[in-house]
Amino acid sequence: MHRRPGILNTTTGLVTTLINIYTAKNGTWSVTAIATVALIGVMLSVMAAGFSVYTLLIRGLSNKG
Numbered sequence: 001m002h003r004r005p006g007i008l009n010t011t012t013g014l015v016t017t018l019i020n021i022y023t024a025k026n027g028t029w030s031v032t033a034i035a036t037v038a039l040i041g042v043m044l045s046v047m048a049a050g051f052s053v054y055t056l057l058i059r060g061l062s063n064k065g
Contacts, residue, residue: 006047
C-alpha cells in the first residue's frame, strides 16, 4: 500500500477522532467534533478521488502507450 499516505493519514485521523468522541466524550458530539469529522471526511474524499484519477487515467494511459 505505497503511494497512499493521504488516504492512510486521513483514515487514521478519522478513526482517532471517532474513538475520542466515543471514549473521552461519552459519545457526545460537540460542534468541534462535527466540524473535525466533516473536514476529515472531505479530505478523505479528495484523497480517494485523486488516487482514483491517478490509478484509472494516468496508469491506464501509461500502460497503453
